[in-house]
Amino acid sequence: MKLEPKDKVGILTSGGDAPGMNSVLRGAARVGAELGFEMVGIEDGYVGLLAERFVPLDLRTLDEASRRGGTVLGTARSKVFPTAEGQAKAKAIIEKQGLSALIVVGGNGSLTGAHALLSARGKNGPLAIGGIPASIDNDLGSTSMAIGVDTAMNTIVEACDRICDTATAHRRTFIVEVMGRDCGYLAMTAGIAAGADLVLVRETDKSDDEMVTQVARIIERAYTEPSSRRRVLIIKSEGVRMATAALKDAVDARLSVRLPDVDSRITVLGHVVRGGTPTAFDRLLGARLANATVRALADGETGFMAGWVGPGITRAPSPYDPYVVFTPLPEVLEETERLHQGDSPLARWRKRVYREVETVLER
Ligand code: F6P
Numbered sequence: 001m002k003l004e005p006k007d008k009v010g011i012l013t014s015g016g017d018a019p020g021m022n023s024v025l026r027g028a029a030r031v032g033a034e035l036g037f038e039m040v041g042i043e044d045g046y047v048g049l050l051a052e053r054f055v056p057l058d059l060r061t062l063d064e065a066s067r068r069g070g071t072v073l074g075t076a077r078s079k080v081f082p083t084a085e086g087q088a089k090a091k092a093i094i095e096k097q098g099l100s101a102l103i104v105v106g107g108n109g110s111l112t113g114a115h116a117l118l119s120a121r122g123k124n125g126p127l128a129i130g131g132i133p134a135s136i137d138n139d140l141g142s143t144s145m146a147i148g149v150d151t152a153m154n155t156i157v158e159a160c161d162r163i164c165d166t167a168t169a170h171r172r173t174f175i176v177e178v179m180g181r182d183c184g185y186l187a188m189t190a191g192i193a194a195g196a197d198l199v200l201v202r203e204t205d206k207s208d209d210e211m212v213t214q215v216a217r218i219i220e221r222a223y224t225e226p227s228s229r230r231r232v233l234i235i236k237s238e239g240v241r242m243a244t245a246a247l248k249d250a251v252d253a254r255l256s257v258r259l260p261d262v263d264s265r266i267t268v269l270g271h272v273v274r275g276g277t278p279t280a281f282d283r284l285l286g287a288r289l290a291n292a293t294v295r296a297l298a299d300g301e302t303g304f305m306a307g308w309v310g311p312g313i314t315r316a317p318s319p320y321d322p323y324v325v326f327t328p329l330p331e332v333l334e335e336t337e338r339l340h341q342g343d344s345p346l347a348r349w350r351k352r353v354y355r356e357v358e359t360v361l362e363r
Contacts, residue, residue: 001125002300005036007100008123009297010054014045014110015077018134018148019069019278023286024105026062031294033059040099044074045106046081046113049090054097066283069151069275075106081113091120094127101128101297103290107135107146108336111305115329118303130293131305131329134286136274139183141335141344142327144310147289150281152179152273153190159269160194160233167231173219173264175234177244179273182340186273187237188354197222197232197361202239203342203351204358211242212250218362219255219262244268292324305332312346 003009011028013021025041032039043053055073065072080086094102100122104114111131120127133143136152156178167174180186184201191199197218200211215234222229236244244266255262278286289306296304296318304326307313315325327335338344342351 001128003037003100003128003298006038008038008040008098009101009103009294010040010042010094010097010099011057011103011105012042012045012049013071013073013075013134014104014106014113015075016107016135016274017069017071017075018136018146018274019151019276020147020282020286021071021105021134022062022065022068023278023283024132024134024147024290025057025071025073026059026066027287027290028103028294029057029059029062031291035294035298037298041073044076045110046078046086046090047076048074049093050078050080050086052093052097066286067277069278077109087116090117094120094122098123099127100124101130103130103132103293103297105132105134105147107133107137108140108333111140111329112333115333118329126302128297128300128302129329130297130302131332132289132293133305133307136179136186137181137183138185139181139336139339140332141339141346142305142313142325142332143307144313145285145308147282147286148274149186150285151276151279152186153193154279155273155276156186156190156235156269157194159267159272160190160196160235163267164195164231164233167233170263171223171230173232173234173262175215175236175244175248175264175266177236177238177266177268179270180237180239182239184237184239184354185350187235188357191235191361192357194233194235196235198234198358199354199361200234200236200240201354202237202241204354208242208250211240211247212254215247215251216254219251219264220259223259223262288321289324292318292320295320296326301326303329305329312349
């Protein structure tokens with residue numbers, strides 16, 4: 001059902017924040033205002049929805065916010081919302097508030113929540129729902145890029161550049177652990193860009209011993225063969241089961257006799273990777289996905305996620321933006337599950353490429 005002028009459209013950000021979320025809010029607020037809708041924010045994701053914390057979206061505030069990381073609406077991982085009672089309460093609040101449409105900005109869990117709300121009633125019929133992918137992990141199906149990935153990647157590269165300065169000065173090895181949950185995309189792409197000697201990701205299924213052997217071999221070659229190498233940079237995705245400290249200790253122990261002077265350090269970047277000024281790409285991605293989403297909802301579309309075109313995304317371009325594709329939410333969730341299980345063409349391609357890249361980086 002098409003939306004009508006003055007219809008109320010809610011928007012929330014949920015799950016781990018991602019740089020660029022504020023640009024989504026700004027884009028949605030501006031396009032929604034242009035189309036005559038009442039745009040309202042919901043604070044702290046599904047937690048705020050359950051507490052009925054609806055707030056007006058101020059364009060001037062959002063103009064400023066879109067230059068910054070985080071999300072001005074706040075975000076949360078609700079424990080109550082996934083329960084049957086939580087969802088019933090959320091649906092009752094949506095109906096009471098007279099929403100006609102809801103935009104959910106977030107990752108896998110957030111979009112699963114959006115899917116669950118498809119049976120909610122809006123002001124004049126079923127609630128219209130649009131999802132926008134935002135997660136630094138890039139572990140969502142049906143989009144080539146999620147909001148926040150580009151900024152996180154740049155943050156890791158910048159941190160590694162700094163680390164390499166001091167590593168080179170001391171002729172040290174650094175193992176840098178980065179976020180990404182169980183998905184190695186961020187570690188791998190940042191590792192290539194940062195000039196890492198090795199990137200360890202969960203998807204390549206290595207045993208602890210294989211990883212220790214590989215890291216030790218790289219260090220040994222770097223410091224014993226005639227070479228001008230003064231540093232070794234290993235990027236390790238947080239999804240790799242072996243603890244980073246245990247990896248360092250095992251490598252140090254293995255090299256201690258032959259190379260007693262080898263000096264290694266660990267840096268865990270942690271939440272540093274998730275904050276910071278969004279790149280121009282993330283700002284634009286947020287604005288364009290928001291634009292297409294609001295326009296699609298206005299035209300009566302519902303139950304979709306707006307994705308960004310790219311490898312493996314074969315859907316027809318949307319009428320609003322040739323770089324934006326719409327995929328039904330159930331399909332997005334299935335594709336995401338296959339990606340997590342390593343069981344989709346994209347997952348298989350990534351796994352193969354991770355191995356190919358490894359041998360190239362090791363040279
Ligand atoms: O999903 C985004 C993410 O930053 C992951 O990379 C990370 O594993 C997780 O969230 C951390 O979550 P929290 O901020 O709740 O500790």
